Amino acid sequence: MSWSSTKTNEPRGDPTMATWLGWIVPGAGHLYVGAPILAAVAFMLVMGLFFVGIRLSDGMVFEFLDADLRGPIAGALTPEVGNLAGLVYYMKAYGFGPGFMRSWPEHIHLAGWLMASSGFLNVVFVVHASTLARLPKDVMPRAFAPASQLLAGWLVPGLGHFMQGRRRRAAVVFLMLVGLFVLGTVLAEGSNLDRERHFYYWSGQFMAGAPVMLLEALHGHARVTHDITYADAGLVFGCLAGLLNILCLLDVQAFGLKRVLEEAQREPAPATTTAGAAA
């Protein structure tokens, strides 16, 4: 093996470093692995979603949190923690508000979704940067795998497995997790579909993606006017569906990464291996 081929087969960087950098500042992981355009795209998309959310909510989303649960690390259990720079900025600039109740802006629930989604979107970019760090320069994983599969698996539980060709697993995951979430919503009579009412449980069920978004848009934020017998069970079921989807997403990520690395090893030479879009 010649010196030059050895050099071009070296990985782009340390995946752990790419992960930390990308988590702390959106796009920094891509900058580290030498993909500046993707770094700019990641930064603009993640921070753009976050700041549109802040704008729509007048920075009031975390005022949903009960006063006795507020504290310096209260944001650590929210999806926004995926976008650490955004979360730190938000806590510095807005925190939990002035300390007295104010009326909510019209689109505050949409704003909450945008801010939370920016956190998960950054996780997707971090996974991509970390994958790139393991690959030689000029090698790009096909169709942004496994990050794109992770995003799909969040949007629709099971879709990430489906994209990997694991159809039986995809069907089982979809039926189980969406079924569990719908059952929880029926038991709680929709009272679970509200970040204001259940700040942290909402964070858990957020991880079940589009089905939550859809049901919340159709039914969410309704007033509770009577005792709901199985409200607590429904709340736990909804949250659990989202948390179990994290387990499924870890499976999608590990399987996808393994496949990408195997494909990269099979490729003969870096100069001919640009299989996806160039950074």
Place this chain on the structure above:
Amino acid sequence: MNDLVVHLLLFVLVAAVIVVCGAFYGEPDDGRALRTVPMRLAWFVGGCTLLVLVVLVIEHTFARV
């Protein structure tokens, strides 16, 4: 229906979902993962039952109402 029965049914349901997700996470082959589900479920339900018994014993021994 009796409230306890409903709770038990809900528990078995959610236990099944947790166990299947755990089996998928721990085993890349779908067929093999699904074959391990009954045994994993038995362990999970058994473990939870043991935990309930311990909690009940502690409650009856120490709790003051």
